[in-house]
Amino acid sequence: MEKIPILKMGGFLLVTIQVDMHDQLAMALQDDLTQMISQTEARGVLIDISSLEIVDSFIGRMLANIAAMSRVLDAQTVVVGMQPAVAITLVELGLSLPGVRTALNVDAGMDVLRSSVNGARGIYDGRIH
Amino acid sequence: MTVVSTENVPVMTEPDVVAVRRRVREAAAQLGFSLVDQTKVVTAASELARNTIIYGGGGHMLMERLNGPRNGLRLTFKDDGPGIADITMALRDGFTTGSGLGLGLGGAKRLCSEFDIISAPGAGTKVTITRWK
Numbered sequence: 001m002e003k004i005p006i007l008k009m010g011g012f013l014l015v016t017i018q019v020d021m022h023d024q025l026a027m028a029l030q031d032d033l034t035q036m037i038s039q040t041e042a043r044g045v046l047i048d049i050s051s052l053e054i055v056d057s058f059i060g061r062m063l064a065n066i067a068a069m070s071r072v073l074d075a076q077t078v079v080v081g082m083q084p085a086v087a088i089t090l091v092e093l094g095l096s097l098p099g100v101r102t103a104l105n106v107d108a109g110m111d112v113l114r115s116s117v118n119g120a121r122g123i124y125d126g127r128i129h
Numbered sequence: 130m131t132v133v134s135t136e137n138v139p140v141m142t143e144p145d146v147v148a149v150r151r152r153v154r155e156a157a158a159q160l161g162f163s164l165v166d167q168t169k170v171v172t173a174a175s176e177l178a179r180n181t182i183i184y185g186g187g188g189h190m191l192m193e194r195l196n197g198p199r200n201g202l203r204l205t206f207k208d209d210g211p212g213i214a215d216i217t218m219a220l221r222d223g224f225t226t227g228s229g230l231g232l233g234l235g236g237a238k239r240l241c242s243e244f245d246i247i248s249a250p251g252a253g254t255k256v257t258i259t260r261w262k
Binding site for chain 2: 020021022023024053054055056057058060061083084085086088089090092093094095
């Protein structure tokens, strides 16, 4: 079965969705990502959806689930590169992706992940010392 | 208004949803829809195709290119499934008898110019949406 590749880069996992996903593929990605977070102890997940021409309620729910599951596993998720037409449609559909952090592109998304992980570490250090 | 062309697309399995999205995208682009309008009608089609499979047990989509004062695309999703007892309830955001978000029908309605649904228990479901250019 086809799979969406998950790349590990430092403490982060990177996913670029480049195919028009059917629902099973989206579900498999959700499962694979949570497995990978647990195995690699990743602190952040970046999902690039710049190639996605639509995000319907199923894919939207998958993105929200990934964000929620990774949060429970102590990792941050940021979704980057949403096309403007997709954003307009998604909101009109009734989905505003609450709980999902977004950024305009991969660079901005990496900044979000780095600062959120470093920020969390700072608070932790403060408690110890 | 005249129907320029019609096309029948099976909606039986999950990969068919992807095929529906691709066919609707091609037709909307050919009709000269803006990118936002293409995205809206493809997204609406995706929601309705999934409903046809999950709730209707599969069916088909009739795609019609319309020519009139404005160009348009009319999509009819038809299944012979159990039908919908309370259509008003089914159109309400957040209502679902499945495991989804309950945004499919109401969302598809918001994304199109015209929306029509005919359904009764035991009589299947027919949803027609039209998006004008």
